[in-house]
Amino acid sequence: MPRKFILVLLVMFDALVVAMTPYLGLLIRFEGNVDSQYYQMLSSYIPVIIIVPLVVFYFFKLYHRLWRYAGISELLAIVGANTVSSVMLFSLIYLSMPGLPRTMYFLSWAFNIFIIGMSRVGVRVLYYWNQNTKRNTDNILIVGAGDAGAMIAREIKHRYYETKKLIGFIDDARYKQNQLLFGAKVLGTCKEIREVVVKYKVNEIIIAMPSAGGSVIREIVHECKKTKCSVKIVPGIFELIDSKVSFQQLRNVDLEDLLRRDPVELDMKQVASYICGKRVLVTGAGGSIGSELCRQIAKMSPKTLILLGKGENSIFEIHQELRIKHPDLPIEPIIADVRDRERIDAIFSELKPRVVFHSAAHKHVPLMEKQPAEAVRNNIFGTKNVAEAADRAGSEAFVMISTDKAVNPTSVMGATKRVAELIVQNMSTKSATKFVAVRFGNVLGSRGSVIPLFKKQIAMGGPITVTHPDMQRYFMTIPEAAQLVLQAGALAKGGEVFVLDMGKPVKIVDMARDLIELSGLNPDKDIKIKFTGLRPGEKLFEELLTAEEGTTSTKHEKIYIANLKSVNKENLLKAMNKLDSATLEPEEVVRLLQGLVLTYKPNLLTNKMLEQKFGPKEHNNQNYQSDALLSSLNL
Incomplete structure (x- = not known):
C-alpha cells in the first residue's frame, strides 16, 4: 500500500484508541456502573484528548518509523510518547476539572500503550508472515x-x-x-x-x-x-x-x-608486559608467520611497530591492513634485506627497537637443497646480522623463529636453522639482551605450504601429488603459532630454545583425501592421488619434542625447552669464518654444515647429488680433504 495511505490509517487508528481508552478506564474504575455526569465531563474534553496525544506522537516520530522492523527502541518510543501525553492531559483536565477519578488517567495510559503497541507489533507480524508465504526460506x-x-x-x-x-x-x-x-x-x-x-x-x-x-x-x-x-x-x-x-x-x-586443536590460553598480562609501550621490530613481517605476529603485537599497544621485510608488496599489504585496524598505532614499514649488514645496523641504530622477532628466513627444503649458499647467507648470516645489531642497539629481547627441521636435520634448510639457533645461544652468553629461539612445525595455509598447493591441484582437476604414502608432518594454525611465540618470549631468560607442542603428526595423504572430500569430490575417483617420491632433504617423519637431549617443561603447558648442548664458541667462530670465506659451492656448503651440526645427515637424494659432483667418498678421498678440518669443528 502507498506510504501516505498507511500513515492516514495509523493516525485514524491512534485517534480512535486515545478517544476510547478514557471511557474504558471509567468502566473499569466503576465496574460498569458509570454515572452519566462523568461521561458528560469527559465528552467536553474529547478534542483535547485526541489532539494532544497525536501531536506528541508526531514529535516522538511514531509516524516516521518502519514498523515492519519494530524492536525495543520502537517500544520505548511508544511508552515515552504515551507517558508524556498522559501527563499533559492530566495537567490540563484534572486541574481544571478535578471531578474525574485519577485512576482513569492511569488506566487510559496503560491501555494506550498496550493497544497502540500491539498494533505496531501486528504490523511486523503481518509483514513477517507475508514474506514467509512469498519467499522460499x-x-x-x-x-x-x-x-x-x-x-x-x-x-x-x-x-x-x-x-x-x-x-x-x-x-x-x-x-x-x-x-x-x-x-x-x-x-x-x-x-x-x-x-x-x-x-x-x-x-x-x-x-x-x-x-x-x-x-x-x-x-x-x-x-x-x-x-x-x-x-x-x-x-x-x-x-x-x-x-x-x-x-x-x-x-x-x-x-x-x-585438524583444529585445543585453544591456547595465554597469560596476556605477562605477554603484554614486555611489548606494551615498547618499540617492536619484526623481520620477515610480510610472511605468513611474520604478518600474524604483527597482527597479534598490534593488539598489545606497542609504542611503535616496525615492519621489516625484503618484499615491498607483502610489507605494503600488512602495513595497509594494520593502519585500518589500528589507526592510532605508529607503524614504520621498512624495506631491507637481513643479509645487508650495514643496512640492518643503520636501522637498529636509528630506531633502537626494544623487542625483536626474527622470522625472516628461506624455508623451502627442495629449493634450498639445490641452492645451499643462499640458505647459508639468509638463514645463518642474516640471523647473525640481526642478532648482533640487536645487541649493539641494547634491545631487551630477541626471539628467533626456528623449525622442527632443525632437529637431527636431513636438509640444508634444517641445518642452517640449527646453526642459527647456535648463533642465538652464543649471543645470549655475552649480551644483556635475552636471546631465544622458538621451534615449531608446519603452519596451515602458510605461503608455499602443502595445503594451498593441494587446493590449486584440486581446482585444476588433479592429480594431487604426495611425495610418499607414509609422509607425516606436525601442523598448527598460524594464529596459534604466533600466540605461542609471543608467550615464549615472555618466558625467556636467555639462551633457551623453546619447543612448541604441535600435538599429533598428521599423514599428508590423509589431508589430501580430506581436502578432496571437502571440495565435494571423491578421492581416487574424481581426483587422483599421485605419489612422486621423496625430494632432496625431505624426511618421512619430523622430530620436534624428541629433541637430541629431550625437553624440559615450562609454566605453559604447550611450551617446552629443548635440552641442548652448550655452544663451543671457538669452534662456532671458526666454522662461521670458514663458511663466510668459502667459495660456497653447494657441495662444500653441505660438507661444512655437516662439520658444524653433528646430527646433520643429508638424505640419500642429497648424497646422490654430492656424489655426482665428487664421486663416491670411499673412492675419492681427495675431494673430501676438508673432513679433518670439519671433525675439529664439531660442537
Whole structure:
C-alpha cells in the first residue's frame, strides 16, 4: 500500500484508541456502573484528548518509523510518547476539572500503550508472515546450543528472518534435549543429524562450536556429509575477534577445522608486559608467520611497530591492513634485506627497537637443497646480522623463529636453522639482551605450504601429488603459532630454545583425501592421488619434542625447552669464518654444515647429488680433504 495511505490509517487508528481508552478506564474504575455526569465531563474534553496525544506522537516520530522492523527502541518510543501525553492531559483536565477519578488517567495510559503497541507489533507480524508465504526460506539447523549457537540464532531471528528459518539445534548435552533457545528446540544429538534433516526438510547446517577440537568437528562433518545440506561453520577460536561470533563470519568447512586443536590460553598480562609501550621490530613481517605476529603485537599497544621485510608488496599489504585496524598505532614499514649488514645496523641504530622477532628466513627444503649458499647467507648470516645489531642497539629481547627441521636435520634448510639457533645461544652468553629461539612445525595455509598447493591441484582437476604414502608432518594454525611465540618470549631468560607442542603428526595423504572430500569430490575417483617420491632433504617423519637431549617443561603447558648442548664458541667462530670465506659451492656448503651440526645427515637424494659432483667418498678421498678440518669443528 502507498506510504501516505498507511500513515492516514495509523493516525485514524491512534485517534480512535486515545478517544476510547478514557471511557474504558471509567468502566473499569466503576465496574460498569458509570454515572452519566462523568461521561458528560469527559465528552467536553474529547478534542483535547485526541489532539494532544497525536501531536506528541508526531514529535516522538511514531509516524516516521518502519514498523515492519519494530524492536525495543520502537517500544520505548511508544511508552515515552504515551507517558508524556498522559501527563499533559492530566495537567490540563484534572486541574481544571478535578471531578474525574485519577485512576482513569492511569488506566487510559496503560491501555494506550498496550493497544497502540500491539498494533505496531501486528504490523511486523503481518509483514513477517507475508514474506514467509512469498519467499522460499532456507531451513537452518544449528549444531551446538552454546554461546556461539545462541549468537547465530539471534541474528537469524532478528536480521535474516526474511530468507532463513531456524528449525532447531543439535547438541549432545542431555540436559539441553527438548529445551528451547530463541523459540527453537534442541531436536537431538549429533548422531541424529540425518534424521532431523529429513524430518524437518533442512537445507543448511551451521556448525557453531568454535572451541571444539578437530576430532569432534571431524565426526560432525562426517554425519553432515550423509545429508545433501550445505554445511557452514563458525571459525575456530583463533580466527575470532574478541571471541565474538557473527553470521558474516560463517564459511565453508576447511581442513583447518578438521585438524583444529585445543585453544591456547595465554597469560596476556605477562605477554603484554614486555611489548606494551615498547618499540617492536619484526623481520620477515610480510610472511605468513611474520604478518600474524604483527597482527597479534598490534593488539598489545606497542609504542611503535616496525615492519621489516625484503618484499615491498607483502610489507605494503600488512602495513595497509594494520593502519585500518589500528589507526592510532605508529607503524614504520621498512624495506631491507637481513643479509645487508650495514643496512640492518643503520636501522637498529636509528630506531633502537626494544623487542625483536626474527622470522625472516628461506624455508623451502627442495629449493634450498639445490641452492645451499643462499640458505647459508639468509638463514645463518642474516640471523647473525640481526642478532648482533640487536645487541649493539641494547634491545631487551630477541626471539628467533626456528623449525622442527632443525632437529637431527636431513636438509640444508634444517641445518642452517640449527646453526642459527647456535648463533642465538652464543649471543645470549655475552649480551644483556635475552636471546631465544622458538621451534615449531608446519603452519596451515602458510605461503608455499602443502595445503594451498593441494587446493590449486584440486581446482585444476588433479592429480594431487604426495611425495610418499607414509609422509607425516606436525601442523598448527598460524594464529596459534604466533600466540605461542609471543608467550615464549615472555618466558625467556636467555639462551633457551623453546619447543612448541604441535600435538599429533598428521599423514599428508590423509589431508589430501580430506581436502578432496571437502571440495565435494571423491578421492581416487574424481581426483587422483599421485605419489612422486621423496625430494632432496625431505624426511618421512619430523622430530620436534624428541629433541637430541629431550625437553624440559615450562609454566605453559604447550611450551617446552629443548635440552641442548652448550655452544663451543671457538669452534662456532671458526666454522662461521670458514663458511663466510668459502667459495660456497653447494657441495662444500653441505660438507661444512655437516662439520658444524653433528646430527646433520643429508638424505640419500642429497648424497646422490654430492656424489655426482665428487664421486663416491670411499673412492675419492681427495675431494673430501676438508673432513679433518670439519671433525675439529664439531660442537
